[in-house]
Amino acid sequence: MTGPVDYEIHGAVALIALNNPPVNALGIAVREGIAAAIDKAEADDNVKCIVLAGRNRCFCGGADITEFGKPRKEPSLSVLINRLEASEKPVVVAIHGTAVGGGCEISLGCHYRVGDKTARFGLPEINLGLLPGAGGTQRLPRLIGIAPALDIILGGEYVDAEKALELGFLDAIVPGDLIAGAIDFANGLIRDGKGPRRTAEMEIEKEGAQATLDEYKKKIAKRSRGLIAPARCIEAVEAAMSISVAEGMKLERKNFDELVQSDQSKAQRHLFFAERQAHKLPGVDKDTELRKIEQVAVIGCGTMGRGIAMSFASAGFAVTVLEQSHDALDNGLAAAKKTYEGSVKRGRITQEEADACMARFTGTVDYADLKDADIVIEAVFEDMTIKKQVFGQLDAVCKPGAILATNTSSLDVDEIANATSRPADVVGTHFFSPANIMKLMENVRGKATSPEVQATVMKLSKDIGKVGVMVGVCDGFVGNRMLYRYRSQAEFLLEEGALPEQIDKVIYDFGFPMGPFAMGDLAGLDVGYMVRKHRRENFPTNDRYSSTIADRIVEMGRHGQKNGMGWYKYAEGGRTPEPDPEIAKLVESVSAEMGITRRDVTDREIMERCMYTLINEGAKILEEGIATRPSDIDLVWVHGYGYPIGKGGPMFFADLTGVDKIHETMKRLHDAHGDLLRPAALLEELAMSGKSFADYQSKK
Ligand code: 3HC
Numbered sequence: 001m002t003g004p005v006d007y008e009i010h011g012a013v014a015l016i017a018l019n020n021p022p023v024n025a026l027g028i029a030v031r032e033g034i035a036a037a038i039d040k041a042e043a044d045d046n047v048k049c050i051v052l053a054g055r056n057r058c059f060c061g062g063a064d065i066t067e068f069g070k071p072r073k074e075p076s077l078s079v080l081i082n083r084l085e086a087s088e089k090p091v092v093v094a095i096h097g098t099a100v101g102g103g104c105e106i107s108l109g110c111h112y113r114v115g116d117k118t119a120r121f122g123l124p125e126i127n128l129g130l131l132p133g134a135g136g137t138q139r140l141p142r143l144i145g146i147a148p149a150l151d152i153i154l155g156g157e158y159v160d161a162e163k164a165l166e167l168g169f170l171d172a173i174v175p176g177d178l179i180a181g182a183i184d185f186a187n188g189l190i191r192d193g194k195g196p197r198r199t200a201e202m203e204i205e206k207e208g209a210q211a212t213l214d215e216y217k218k219k220i221a222k223r224s225r226g227l228i229a230p231a232r233c234i235e236a237v238e239a240a241m242s243i244s245v246a247e248g249m250k251l252e253r254k255n256f257d258e259l260v261q262s263d264q265s266k267a268q269r270h271l272f273f274a275e276r277q278a279h280k281l282p283g284v285d286k287d288t289e290l291r292k293i294e295q296v297a298v299i300g301c302g303t304m305g306r307g308i309a310m311s312f313a314s315a316g317f318a319v320t321v322l323e324q325s326h327d328a329l330d331n332g333l334a335a336a337k338k339t340y341e342g343s344v345k346r347g348r349i350t351q352e353e354a355d356a357c358m359a360r361f362t363g364t365v366d367y368a369d370l371k372d373a374d375i376v377i378e379a380v381f382e383d384m385t386i387k388k389q390v391f392g393q394l395d396a397v398c399k400p401g402a403i404l405a406t407n408t409s410s411l412d413v414d415e416i417a418n419a420t421s422r423p424a425d426v427v428g429t430h431f432f433s434p435a436n437i438m439k440l441m442e443n444v445r446g447k448a449t450s451p452e453v454q455a456t457v458m459k460l461s462k463d464i465g466k467v468g469v470m471v472g473v474c475d476g477f478v479g480n481r482m483l484y485r486y487r488s489q490a491e492f493l494l495e496e497g498a499l500p501e502q503i504d505k506v507i508y509d510f511g512f513p514m515g516p517f518a519m520g521d522l523a524g525l526d527v528g529y530m531v532r533k534h535r536r537e538n539f540p541t542n543d544r545y546s547s548t549i550a551d552r553i554v555e556m557g558r559h560g561q562k563n564g565m566g567w568y569k570y571a572e573g574g575r576t577p578e579p580d581p582e583i584a585k586l587v588e589s590v591s592a593e594m595g596i597t598r599r600d601v602t603d604r605e606i607m608e609r610c611m612y613t614l615i616n617e618g619a620k621i622l623e624e625g626i627a628t629r630p631s632d633i634d635l636v637w638v639h640g641y642g643y644p645i646g647k648g649g650p651m652f653f654a655d656l657t658g659v660d661k662i663h664e665t666m667k668r669l670h671d672a673h674g675d676l677l678r679p680a681a682l683l684e685e686l687a688m689s690g691k692s693f694a695d696y697q698s699k700k
Pocket residue numbers: 022023025057058060061062063064065066077098100101102103105124125128131132133134136273276277
């Protein structure tokens with residue numbers, strides 16, 4: 001058979017193999033191919049058993065996401081899976097690599113499941129703002145039970161072969177060649193006279209199920225605030241307890257069709273493609289040879305250094321950590337150990353995994369120990385003189401070809417690069433705090449950074465489970481530059497009439513985990529104070545970047561949560577922000593000093609001033625070529641700053657709202673408040689020509 005599905009006969013076994021590179025997505029041609037192959041196998045009296053497998057890098061990456069939102073062509077995936085399950089001849093699926101989404105659902109419709117040791121399965125639809133739409137919510141709980149099924153459906157993460165076997169998803173892990181092993185398994189079924197074993201006919205274990213469902217409902221209310229898909233997933237799983245698979249699939253389909261049209265799902269699908277798009281770097285050929293990275297070194301084992309080192313150790317890399325003294329080193333390593341122990345206590349990893357991660361650490365105070373490192377990431381104090389000294393020392397000891405990276409959040413990567421004799425090997429790798437958790441790696445290319453270094457660092461981001469985005473050098477790079485502008489607006493709104501709690505509530509309701517003032521308190525206000533001081537000295541402009549209120553608060557000794565008072569006050573040892581009349585007094589007195597008559601600021605104005613400013617600055621960043629494409633900016637904000645995924649990032653939100661509307665509002669705000677709110681030329685250009693940021697991106 002030609003096309004995206006191969007058909008072969010191996011004795012009494014028909015092999016149906018998906019062959020639709022790269023990930024065997026189940027587009028219409030594949031579905032038709034499978035349906036035709038089943039018909040053929042069923043019609044062939046010599047065939048007693050069917051094996052379904054996949055060629056290429058994995059069994060199946062699921063439904064073809066590019067078909068979503070377009071008219072559905074038959075056979076739909078659900079129809080196909082029902083057809084497969086109804087087969088009178090037993091069907092064995094052979095899984096290598098990933099079987100996710102529709103790829104997992106098709107496996108659930110097969111009667112037996114085997115995999116090799118690379119096999120992993122999952123239902124990541126939730127990450128696309130969807131629910132599994134081809135029987136996943138009905139069959140998975142029947143096969144493995146309600147709680148594990150909900151973990152998989154709501155978590156969207158993938159389960160490895162060992163765990164899949166333990167859960168009863170896989171019947172066997174086959175050593176050696178998978179297809180040969182699956183054919184042996186099929187011959188065993190024929191020999192033993194075993195027929196189809198249909199998941200749809202299995203009974204769900206009902207004992208304790210309702211309590212489990214209620215517990216998950218509570219969990220998602222907190223964890224997935226504002227998102228629709230999680231509740232729809234639970235609703236469908238709950239239905240599976242009382243109705244047939246056929247009925248349940250109708251409900252599932254209804255939910256899927258509703259979600260697929262929602263802005264939230266569009267936003268999350270946009271982010272899926274954005275992550276992949278980000279790896280296409282201008283001026284870097286896709287076949288660029290990558291540098292081999294095995295030995296990693298991190299300089300500085302403070303807040304960021306140890307989080308960065310942990311990200312590598314957790315991903316299996318050997319990490320050497322260099323500190324300026326034995327004491328600092330011991331403290332840093334002890335803090336890393338404590339963090340791993342916390343993860344063990346919370347059940348996130350096992351003690352053995354924690355021990356294995358710590359065993360990958362080596363500590364040193366001697367630069368000579370970095371001579372074999374393939375990449376060194378510097379995370380020392382944010383001070384150009386110190387950074388230059390560190391890079392000078394690295395230049396002297398590191399082997400040729402080693403990548404020299406800086407985690408600076410605000411200093412000029414080109415200046416740091418010029419402290420070495422090899423600026424082409426120098427790059428920024430800006431992690432976000434806590435670096436072992438936050439997904440963003442804002443990688444910064446300097447003027448001289450070589451294409452191989454850029455490509456290697458982007459690949460490395462993926463290898464350690466981060467989302468990499470490559471940006472250019474400017475004050476604050478992409479993320480912090482936009483943050484400065486948005487935070488300035490929040491502070492100016494205080495001067496004009498708002499209070500921190502009002503602004504924070506608007507931003508929280510927009511979908512951020514917290515507003516800018518609560519966030520400042522969490523991060524520590526003294527840090528921002530130092531950054532502002534540095535910026536005033538290094539980037540003197542006529543712009544009034546921030547209100548004096550922020551500085552005064554620090555000068556009053558209020559450093560945020562760390563000393564129990566900042567923009568808010570905190571009960572002894574507490575983390576819940578409480579509005580503080582002292583702050584209201586300070587804010588009001590600043591307004592009076594500035595001769596501003598305080599007014600009622602509406603929630604709408606807060607949202608527009610803060611969120612539209614982000615978009616406007618994003619547009620300037622695009623004009624300047626600091627970010628390659630709008631979707632790169634979206635990734636930075638979603639993965640580095642908690643921008644709500646259901647809105648897809650600031651630039652996608654601009655398209656959802658309408659670029660013309662944003663431009664109109666910016667013009668009005670500019671007229672009322674002056675130059676900081678001047679609409680970006682690109683925003684104006686798009687608005688005037690009726691275009692969106694997506695149109696702009698498609699032309700890039
Ligand atoms: N549909 C369309 N394209 C897909 C796809 C899919 N389901 N999955 C991956 N791709 C594309 C990617 O966009 C990328 O394209 P590009 O090279 O042009 O950028 C290419 O395949 C390779 O993808 P990755 O770079 O992610 O390759 P990896 O080897 O790193 O990972 C994977 C492979 C593990 C399969 C990963 O792509 C993945 O996790 N995909 C998840 C897909 C997903 O969410 N599936 C659920 C779909 S929804 C569904 O099935 C609905 C059903 O319930 C009805």
